[in-house]
Amino acid sequence: xxxxxxxxxxxxxxxxxxxxxxxxxxxxxxxxxxxxxxxxxxxxxxxxxxxxxxxxxxxxxxxxxxxxxxxxxxxxxxxxxxxxxxxxxxxxxxxxxxxxxxxxxxxxxxxxxxxxxxxxxxxxxxxxxxxxxxxxxxxxxxxxxxxxxxxxxxxxxxxxxxxxxxxxxxxxxxxxxxxxxxxxxxxxxxxxxxxxxxxxxxxxxxxxxxxxxxxxxxxxxxxxxxxxxxxxxxxxxxxxxxxxxxxxxxxxxxxx
Numbered sequence: 001x002x003x004x005x006x007x008x009x010x011x012x013x014x015x016x017x018x019x020x021x022x023x024x025x026x027x028x029x030x031x032x033x034x035x036x037x038x039x040x041x042x043x044x045x046x047x048x049x050x051x052x053x054x055x056x057x058x059x060x061x062x063x064x065x066x067x068x069x070x071x072x073x074x075x076x077x078x079x080x081x082x083x084x085x086x087x088x089x090x091x092x093x094x095x096x097x098x099x100x101x102x103x104x105x106x107x108x109x110x111x112x113x114x115x116x117x118x119x120x121x122x123x124x125x126x127x128x129x130x131x132x133x134x135x136x137x138x139x140x141x142x143x144x145x146x147x148x149x150x151x152x153x154x155x156x157x158x159x160x161x162x163x164x165x166x167x168x169x170x171x172x173x174x175x176x177x178x179x180x181x182x183x184x185x186x187x188x189x190x191x192x193x194x195x196x197x198x199x200x201x202x203x204x205x206x207x208x209x210x211x212x213x214x215x216x217x218x219x220x221x222x223x224x225x226x227x228x229x230x231x232x233x234x235x236x237x238x239x240x241x242x243x244x245x246x247x248x249x250x251x252x253x254x255x256x
Contacts (some may be wrong), residue, residue, distance in 0.1 A: 019045055023053050024062065024073070029136045033072045090217060091123045092211075093250050098125040098219070101243040105236055107228075110242075112141060112148040112209075112218045117164055119149050119218070142198060144168045144179050148218040149207035150192035153183035155208065156213025191241055193233070195225070203228045205237040207244035212252030215220060219244040 026042040027034065034042070038051040054071060057063035067069045091111070098109040102125040111123040119141040143149050144165060153161050161183055165176045186192040191207040198204075199222075206220035221240050228236055 008081070019043070019049070020053055020056065023050070023057065024077075024142075027073050028139065033070050034201060035071070036071055039071070089254075090209075090251065091113050092252060094123060094217075094247055095125070097243050097247045097250070098123065101125075101219075101221070101239060102127060104243075105223075105239045107221045107236070108225045110148075110220050110222065112152065112206075112220055114138075114152045117143065118141060118201065119146070119152055122217075143198040144172065144175055145194070147192040147194040147197075147204040148220045150179065150182040150186045151206045151218035151220075152215065153179070154186035154190075154192070155210075156183075191237065191244075193237060194218075201235065205240045207231070207237075207241045208248075209244050209251065210248045211255050212248075215224050216251065 022045065023039055026039050031038075031042075036047060036050050039045070039054070040047045043050075045053065054063060054065070058065060058071075059077050062074055063071050064074045090113075093112050102109045106127055108127045109125045110121050112119045112122075113122050115122075121137055121139045121141065140158040141148060143153070152165065156164065161180065165179060168179075169176050169192060181237055182192060186208070189206070193203070193205050195203045201224055202222050204220055204222040205224050206218045208215045209217040209225055210220050219240060221236060221238065
């Protein structure tokens with residue numbers, strides 16, 4: 001009986017932790033200030049429970065509220081973000097390669113890794129253009145769309161890939177089938193492209209980054225179609241592939 005109660009408490013505690021994390025992850029650069037109702041709708045957490053989680057996060061200093069009932073993340077999370085970035089040793093190695101690629105192609109360059117079944121932008125070097133695709137470090141990307149996702153999925157065993165995409169199968173079986181095919185092709189080629197799969201008017205080229213053993217990231221250049229017409233896409237893809245090769249070689253050397 002005691003064992004059953006302990007297990008129940010453990011499950012409850014784990015679910016509570018997941019909900020707290022869901023509240024924090026509901027904030028994005030575009031949606032940086034949210035009400036309790038906004039957070040409840042974004043996370044699926046009932047509003048009465050949401051107020052309890054908000055109170056907990058305010059008590060720990062991770063969330064700040066105002067007199068209008070609006071909330072935003074506190075500056076305490078900046079140090080956590082910096083710690084996470086510092087722990088990403090790949091960023092230190094990737095940054096100069098990404099800067100060289102951004103200068104060569106004139107477009108924003110992002111580095112995407114698979115984190116908890118989601119492609120996440122972990123580093124970005126922006127282009128100088130006013131019109132550019134906007135991807136923020138820490139921003140999750142869809143797993144069932146886009147060149148980066150195809151490349152990251154390509155590095156997984158086929159059954160794991162199917163499991164990851166299974167969450168989308170009921171809502172979009174045709175899309176999942178296309179993504180499976182795209183990941184299979186990317187596994188053979190080491191690269192993938194996409195057109196308007198995530199954002200309208202954006203074409204993207206992505207190439208696999210390896211550490212000598214496995215795919216660890218996707219190096220991606222998302223470009224507005226007005227600057228990446230069909231006749232220029234091959235050149236841009238070649239630039240991305242070469243930069244990914246250089247980065248892969250450097251990671252392999254660093255890991256001995």
